[in-house]
Amino acid sequence: MILRSARLSLEPISPDLARRIVAREERPGDDWHREYPFEDELAPLSTLSAAKPSTTPFTMYLIRRADDGQAVGGFGFFGPPGAAGQVEFGYGLVPSARGAGLATEAVRLALEHAPAWGARVAVADTGVTNIASRRVLERNGLADVSRDDALVFYRRDFASR
Known part of the structure; x- marks a missing residue:
């Protein structure tokens, strides 16, 4: 199933x-942006390919822009x-597609559907300096629930929204 919003799919x-x-x-x-895939996606894509x-x-x-049809991230x-209904996710855009709100929109679009698919909690992490x-x-x-020297850990409980 392809998920769509006004600016991306x-x-x-x-x-x-x-x-x-x-x-x-x-x-x-396919219309992959010339910078796609980026290095961080190669390992998960290799795992999926097997x-x-x-x-x-x-x-x-794939995160695909609606205006030009290019795949610009994942x-x-x-x-x-898992048993507690928790899903973990990650995302990324090619450098030239950053700063336009596409990552925010992509995460929003996926998380809008996750509860209907059985998720009760979503978690993610990112670098402290990112x-x-x-x-x-x-x-x-998502709320900042903990951190270490390198990462900030986030959580969103869908039942409380």
């Missing part, structure tokens, strides 16, 4: 598509909810 990445992204085997209609096809919505997604759940990413999480209702 989140398109599920199948194992075959993940393999093609890692190998940079672009086909007509997985069996699945219909779970708790997967990785959003990914790290698996389906102020832009921290703001993305805070704008999406």
